[in-house]
Amino acid sequence: MSAVATRRAWAELLRLPALFTVPGDALAGAAATGLRPNHRTLLAIGSSLCLYEAGMALNDWADRAEDAVERPERPLPSGRIAPPAALTAATALTAAGLALASRAGRPSLAVAGALAGTVWAYDLALKHTPAGPAAMATARGLDLLLGATATAGPDHDHDSRSRATAAAPSAAALAAHTLAVTVVSRREAQGGSSTAPLAALATTAALTRLVGAGTTRRPSVGWDGDVDDDGFGWRRRGRSAPGGSASRGSASTGSASRGSASTGSASRGSASTGSASRGSASGLAPESGPALRTATPESGPAPRTATPDTAHRALRGALALAYAGTAARPLFHAALNPSPPLTQRAVGGGIRAMIPLQAALAARTGAPVTALLTAALAPAARRFARKVSVT
16 A cells, blocks of 8 residues: 555545644633633644544544444554554554653542543443443533643642633533434434434534533632632632631632733732733733733732633634534534434534534633634635545
8 A cells, every 4th residue: 555545545544634623621611710812722633633533543443343344444443454453553642642742730539530431431332332422522512621731830829720621611611512412423324213313403402502602711820819700600709718818829810820921010918000910920810801800918818800702702602603503514414314314414514613612611711812723723624524534
């Protein structure tokens, strides 16, 4: 087999066009923390890409007997790639993904380990069981949380944990979409049922309303060090600092943290206006967006005044519509005629729709630049999908 044919076979095995749907997981997770993407975010993206491709190679290795009957043109049953080579690639990519995550800190490695375990469990044991779609959804949600955990930093303090867990609602939204698409994909080779496409359409409508409506808010860490708003209007509460003083690592605008490098900043426990958080001293300043709340020890936490401007509202709405359009149209066709070709097209549309969904989630948490960067991946994914199938 020629070198060109070999490269194409590996591109088909690894579903290379689907790679464009992966970076948005980490970027949406980073946006949910209220911090700008940093070098640890890049490590999370690299880890996600490796683990995603490991899952692709392992999937075809595990399904090689089934594919010999239903999809004989795939690289393994057609003989273009040997099964041991696919398994070796899956193992090597998993190791690479875990190594990259470890560079971002132990919390990131823990999330990446859970993600890798879920991927291998899905491909080897759970895929054809009722738990299969839930396992795939869990993997995608963990991928977003990997980006949040890496961006928040390697520390185990209250601030880092609060920022990372602020990404949970975004992870849940992405997992819900993944669950719906995975249920549809279970019938892509046989077709014959409109139930799954209709359920996926309902999920798409609900998520479109979720990410497109409401107010844009950045998750912030208030004077008590707790993330008090996750960007979806769900409040989180935890321990409060006595006397209304700022906690260590507080990211509230105007509050001070231990180790602040800003001129005129106050010492630990101070809430003087003009001081910077520990995150800003390390290049982890929040991405520009609606203002975070301020507080003083005398007055307590001030009410949030962040109001989305027209541009942010328009961006969020446009991305929500892009998500709906990408996912809903092929699902509607598959619901009307659940044949294998239309069902496969619906699955492909659902995979590509992850990009505008990730972008909308980033915009929903008040990170328009991250949202635009994520959305810019969609044209490339669409173009390469014409050459190599994503399913």
